[in-house]
Amino acid sequence: MPTSYDVARLAGVSQATVSRALSGGSVSAQTRKKILDAAKAVGYVPNMGARAMKTGRVNTIGVVVADLRNPFYPEILDALTCYLDAAGQKVTLWNSDGPGNDAALEAINAGSVDGVIFTTVTEASAPLRAALRRHSPVVLINRTVEGLGCDQVSSDNVAGGRAVADYLLENDHQRIAFIGGPSTASTARDRFLGFSQRLADAGAPLPSERVLEGPFTHDFGFSATTRLLTADHPPTAVFCSNDLIAFGALDAARAERAVVPDDLWIVGYDDIAMSAWPAFDLTTVHQPSGTMAEAGAQALLDRIASPTAPYRTLTFRSHLVVRGSTAGTAPSTP
Amino acid sequence: MPTSYDVARLAGVSQATVSRALSGGSVSAQTRKKILDAAKAVGYVPNMGARAMKTGRVNTIGVVVADLRNPFYPEILDALTCYLDAAGQKVTLWNSDGPGNDAALEAINAGSVDGVIFTTVTEASAPLRAALRRHSPVVLINRTVEGLGCDQVSSDNVAGGRAVADYLLENDHQRIAFIGGPSTASTARDRFLGFSQRLADAGAPLPSERVLEGPFTHDFGFSATTRLLTADHPPTAVFCSNDLIAFGALDAARAERAVVPDDLWIVGYDDIAMSAWPAFDLTTVHQPSGTMAEAGAQALLDRIASPTAPYRTLTFRSHLVVRGSTAGTAPSTP
């Protein structure tokens, strides 16, 4: 690869002037032209590693996702890469549950990335706490950790769960079930919390045999719903804590010859694009995943610029989207 | 961030010895221990940018994807990140149709990545050709470019299309349609090629009004199928050049009250995980996406190690998976 010295020689100037011309320093118009021509002629591109050593910035953001097979994450990742790309940042991707998180944190120390966005944090690991103590730029999107000293972006999962409870109550459901993701995920916990509390407040608490917890997958939605429908008093409505589980529930209902929504109402969470497909036509809680991703990306860029600024918690509003997997009118208190 | 000098001071050795101890050079056991202890004490992690300047390697691979909303790509990306992670490589992601490709190529010149994997190439851009002339490490996965001088990994899309034609012919379909992705994609072209040639060979060429081309989306599958079903002589079978289009076709068939498979057979391509869900139960052509991704990743690592080795073309076998969206027996020549 050609270096700035090669360009300097060809343009008949010093290497320092080449650097200035290419990184926006003050250079005379004709010198700049000579340099740009020479750079193009030799195919020069500044070496980012060398630049980073001086500037201390690599213009690269780390993103940690788990479970790309849940379409919710590709949607987040899509928004994230587009936004960061437009901001002139590269994106380094880690795909992992658990320990891979720490690799991303270490990459901050190694100067491979300027900061990290976590989309699926489950708890504050020791390395994460250490990184925050050091004011390493870290942002949590989607899942959050209560009281953790860093910027966090999510939607109001408690209110979302509550809205579903209100909706089912207003439509006179008596036997209601909940199929939830793992309680290690704050999203699953919060949705359950809002949902179950509102039901309890209304004097119709969820019996434990109608609360099933498992992974955020179609498989689990299918098996859990099959179990519910083949029990003695099958529910008339089930709230699934994400859309993937709800799709599994829909498939299970069909397999058990339960008509949706006549025999069983099914509600999901996330409103991923597929939910609107006729094959599912799923009533679900919409959260603004793209907006959340962008807000998180911007929060990280801000954090990198001001490592010791007070940290912020952004909570976006969510709302119920009523479709064919339920038959009721929309809730009166939206 | 602490540097190797900080560690050296604490351990009472020279900076050079620290570097040796941490990058596998020969150091006495007790010196190594002192150094590792000191490194841990100050939280030292070698700076990757500085290391890269000496070694010329950043241990980072660029991956270019487009259309993360097609679950096929997250499946590829998942396999890719897991494989490269295990190989000690970071992954830099570009998400773009078209021009973003060139950013990835430039990143090779800038020393930000050691090589690039393209998953959705449509043609050989001038920068791509220039990069290959320079022996920049580049691998094409999934979509290919005929005759391009680089490693390419795909599955046999022509044979896949042919297998679908055989299957439909053996089950006596007379009116057959094809809904294809954009002809800029080699996959769409090859699947159509194998399919249409085999039909023509059998004396039943596809009439042009039953060949529809558009994007690889559910929307397009839906609208195209609606058009086909509301025409004068609706087809009895439709081959969609990916699963997403086929899902749209299934939804359209239901909307038009055409029973699948009694009135209409639908066949997809890719065999993404969702195809097996009861909601779709789609007959489709399986391609080993995970294996292809791993082969492509390894090919790139090999290429980086040997930039001027002869380039290789890997073509994996595909096979028809018969499910409920068709009713026939599996083809006699698998």
Add this chain to the structure above:
DNA sequence: CTGAAAGCGCTTACAG
């Protein structure tokens, strides 16, 4: 506006 020089944090021959 331009150039000479220092330094970012490593690795790696080269001596000892």
Add this chain to the structure above:
DNA sequence: CTGAAAGCGCTTACAG
């Protein structure tokens, strides 16, 4: 086995 020194390719005060 260990240390002194050079150099990877930039950016950026500091002079002029």
